[in-house]
Amino acid sequence: MNLLANVSPRSTSKQSTVELHVVAASGEFVGTFMFLFLAFCGHKMAVQTQPGNANGPDGTNDNSTVVYIALAYGFSLLVTAWAMYRVSGGLFNPAVTLGLVLTGHVPAVRGLILLVPQLLGAICAAGIVAAIIPGPTSIVQTTLNSSMNSAQGVFLEMFLTSMLVYTVIMLAGEKSKDTYIAPVGIGLALFVCEVAGVFYTGASLNPVRSFGPCVVGMNFQSYHWIYWVGPFLGALVSAGYYGFVKYFNYEQANPGQDSTGGGLEGEES
Known part of the structure; x- marks a missing residue:
């Protein structure tokens, strides 16, 4: 017997703004947790199954392990963002949230509210992975x-x-x-950025992704601040460029990209 078969959605006229913020926050907690839980598991597997003689310079991960790690994060984000974007937007990242707030796509109040579940989701993901997957938490920490x-x-x-x-x-x-x-493109974007950065900084791109393992491992590196400052600066850069192209009507610079037919130069068939 399906106990949820006859559950009807609550009347939208009875929902307050606070309730909607709570629903979105729950989506960010669940989504951030699942994104990083899957990614941390994949990250640990890639490092622990790496042949002992395949390490790069100074004991760093070799190139094939870097690709596996990048796949773990990129495809975990793709799947979880696609599953949760209709609930919370599938952000899972304070830097992404900041970029969307600055560009007017997310209200500032909602952005502040989502920070807490993102932090908690990351800590819980790192904690559960540490508890059930053998190996030190330091494996999934971002290191310079x-x-x-x-x-x-x-x-x-x-x-x-x-x-x-x-x-x-x-x-x-x-x-x-x-x-x-969009989640496909976003997941692939994270994948290629991880390939470019894992070897050098751990490719955090997300303050809570770095924060969670540090809390669980009780080990904050002296340079941990770079995983907050760098991503937030990146959000400012991307929001600034978006503001530039939006102000000058980027849609007119390359018209027709959303044409639904075979017309040329933005003509609809």
Whole structure:
């Protein structure tokens, strides 16, 4: 017997703004948790199954392990964002949230509310992975390559995050005929950014992704701040460029991209 078969949605006329914020917050907690739980599990597996003689310089991950780690994060985001975007927007990232608030796609109050469940989701994901998957939590911490300094790490995190946030703004924030498959593009954006950055900074691109394992492992590196400053700067960069192209009507610079027919130069058939 299906106990939920006859459950009817509550009347929208009875729902308050506070209740809607709570629903969205629940979606961000569940989505952030599942995104990072799956990603941390994949990350640990990739490192622990790496052949002992396949390490890169200074004991770093070899290139094939970097690709596996990137796949774990990129495809985990793709699946979880697609599952949750109709509930909360599928943000799971304070930097993404900031970018959407600055561009007017998410109200500032909602953005502040979503920070807490994102933090809690990340901590819970790291804690449960630490409890049920063998191996130290340090495996999934974001670490700065010994050849990199903090300034280099900040700027790499900034540029990588700007790519991710801009992708979210243009595919999900700006509505178009492609919006329904935005999670695919967003997941692939994270994947390519992870490939570019895992070896050097751990490719956080998300403050709570770095924060959760540090809390659970009770180990905050002296340079942990770069995983907050870099992603937030990336959000500012992407929001700034979006504001520039939006002000100058980017739709007119390359017309016809949302044409539903075979017409040219924006003509609808």
